[in-house]
Each structure stands twice: as C-alpha cells, then as structure tokens.
Amino acid sequence: MKPNHRTAVLNRLKSARGHLDAVIRMVDDDQYCPDVMKQLAAVQGSLEGAGRVILRNHLETCVAAGMMAGRVDDVVDELMNVLRFDRVTGPGDGDGGRGTTEPTARGVDAERQNGCH
Numbered sequence: 001m002k003p004n005h006r007t008a009v010l011n012r013l014k015s016a017r018g019h020l021d022a023v024i025r026m027v028d029d030d031q032y033c034p035d036v037m038k039q040l041a042a043v044q045g046s047l048e049g050a051g052r053v054i055l056r057n058h059l060e061t062c063v064a065a066g067m068m069a070g071r072v073d074d075v076v077d078e079l080m081n082v083l084r085f086d087r088v089t090g091p092g093d094g095d096g097g098r099g100t101t102e103p104t105a106r107g108v109d110a111e112r113q114n115g116c117h
C-alpha cells in the first residue's frame with residue numbers, strides 16, 4: 001500500500017477502534033439507545049472512510065497496473081466482486097452486503113500474479 005494511504009487507513013482504523021471502545025462502554029453503562037446509535041454510526045463512518053482509502057489505493061496501483069498489462073476482464077471482474085461487499089455499493093439485500101458469490105479464483109490468481117499492493 002502507498003505510504004500516504006497506509007497512514008490514512010491506519011489513522012481511520014485506530015480512530016474507529018477508540019470510538020468503538022467508547023460505544024461498548026456506553027452499552028455497558030446502559031446509555032440511551034439513540035445516543036449509542038449515533039456513536040455507532042460514527043464508527044461505521046470511520047470504517048467506511050478506511051475502506052474508501054483502500055479502494056483508492058487499489059485503483060491507483062493494482063487496477064492501473066492490471067489495465068496497462070491488458071488484464072481488463074480480470075481487473076473488472078475482481079472489482080465488481082469486491083464492491084458487492086461494500087455497504088454503499090453492495091446489494092443491500094439483507095445478507096450484510098456479502099452478495100451470493102465467492103470471489104473468483106481467476107481474479108484472486110490474477111492479483112497474486114500481479115504482486116498487488
């Protein structure tokens with residue numbers, strides 16, 4: 001991962017962890033539900049932010065390299081698959097955004113061959 005993106009991701013994840021600890025204390029202390037929900041949403045926002053930075057890193061590195069190497073189908077298949085896991089771009093069909101298919105072996109193999117990240 002590019003150093004600037006790694007730093008940004010780690011900052012967001014550590015912030016989310018601290019925030020999550022606070023949410024756990026709120027639940028332990030039996031605080032007012034809407035207050036807990038607001039704080040939990042903030043944690044989710046931090047995690048989504050981390051995911052977006054990781055996506056940007058992937059686009060700037062692995063995807064760009066894969067496209068230039070002519071592996072367009074593999075790169076697009078892998079992206080379409082991983083975006084199914086995203087809360088924002090995923091199907092939102094009640095399965096936690098997991099979708100119904102596993103990542104293709106072809107996409108995984110292609111990424112490994114590319115020395116992704």
Ligand SMILES: [Cu+2]
Pocket residue numbers: 057058059061062063116117
């Ligand atoms: Cu990548």
